[in-house]
Amino acid sequence: MIRITETIKKSIVILVSSAIILLALWSGSYTTSYAKGTAENVLGSLTTYAANKDYDKAAEYLHDIYKDKSIYSLGVSSGLPVIKDNGDGTGCGLYQGVDSFPDGNPSIYFYYGGMAGGLRTGEGVILCWSWNDEGEATGYYTFEGTFADDLPNGSGTATEVVYGLYTNITTGTYSNGLENGIMVESQIKEVLEEFEYRDLTYTSIEGVRQDNxxxxxxxxxxxxxxxxxxxxxxxxxxxxxxxxxxxxxxxxxxxxxxxxxxxxxxxxxxxxxxxxxxxxxxxxxxxxxxxxxxxxxxx
Known part of the structure; x- marks a missing residue:
């Protein structure tokens, strides 16, 4: 019995020591990386930015967790969104986009706003950072508007910001996520430290921009x-x-x-x-x- 007890004691010491080492490694990496963050923590941070309409910081946050690859540990790349339904008519989530990041993985964007039964319903906003061929952030993209059946349905405004160059703001109606009706695009372009404004009009039918x-x-x-x-x-x-x-x-x-x-x-x-x-x-x-x-x- 003494031998068995000694063996158990040694095993316990080894296990405890290993746990301390792992905990130290975990703590050290968590302060400098999002890799150990949970989906709840990520959604919480993005919700704070979105609620304050600090879309630039939200996009920067998404870009950061893309660069260290921890964005893929959240499970969105499988095609299923990571959703937090608050049960009070609001919610948020990370969703897979239709295009791809420069590394070939599907793009991921964030939603914040009305939600019922896990479906986006009511007023909400989606956002993502914009990128170049090297994967570096060049700006950000947002859409604010009415959602129904888990997609933009109704009026909405899409904003594309390209740092130091221009901002495009497109307002109109959407059907199942597609432009559908008369659209107005306002271009704000920085030229020699001055701003140039243009309002452009066009018509889309179920996402296809018509010949004008x-x-x-x-x-x-x-x-x-x-x-x-x-x-x-x-x-x-x-x-x-x-x-x-x-x-x-x-x-x-x-x-x-x-x-x-x-x-x-x-x-x-x-x-x-x-x-x-x-x-x-x-x-x-x-x-x-x-x-x-x-x-x-x-x-």
Whole structure:
């Protein structure tokens, strides 16, 4: 019995020593890494940022746990969201996006707001950081609006911030996570420490941005007429020129600026023979129709 007791004592000492070593390692890494954090801790931190509308810090936090790879230990990469339903009509969660991070893993974004039965319902916000090919953060993306059936359904505003360059704010209606209706995109671009503002309009039907070339040509022709230059070019010629230009860009015109009035400085000018020409790049934008609504959202 004495031998067995001694053996047990030695085993206990070894186990206790090992536990102390593991605890020390755990404590040391936890202060410098998110790797030992739980999903609840991550959701708690993100909820605090989102509740305070501190979206920049929330995006930075998501980027940090992506860089040290601990974001994948939360289980979202399996395709199932990590949800916290508070049971009072509110909740939050981490969800898998439709695109991929630079390392090839599926993107992950955060939701905070109304929730019922584990489904996003009512007013809420989703957010994620934006990245370049090297995986570094270049800004962040948010969507604030109405949710139903676990997806954006109703009015909403999508904001894309690119640090030091521009901010795009798109407002309109959404159906099952896709743009659906008349949309207005406000561009705020920093140019030589000053800001330039543009309001652009377009129409989407179930996530497909529609061809607005005809409306853009008519708008430009109205401006030309206001300057008394309508005898130089017809609206049909303008539309043909825009379509040719858009074709070279690899798409079609879906968005234009209805507020342009300074035609000579922006959308219209004269060539070497004093003939008129349009600088369409200043007043119209092209797309191949592949942009499908709320970015980072698994629809």
């Amino acid at each position: 070339t005809g409306d853009a040509a008519a708008h430009i022709y109205e401006q030309i007429t206001a300057y008394g230059l309508q005898d130089y070019i017809t609206v049909e010629e303008i539309e043909t020129d825009i379509r040719n230009w858009a074709y070279l860009q690899g798409g079609y015109v879906y968005m234009y600026d209805p507020n342009y009035t300074n035609v000579c400085n922006h959308g219209f000018g004269f060539d070497e023979d004093d003939g008129p020409f349009c600088n369409y790049e200043w007043c119209v934008w092209t797309t191949d129709g592949s942009l499908n609504g709320v970015r980072h959202l698994a629809s």
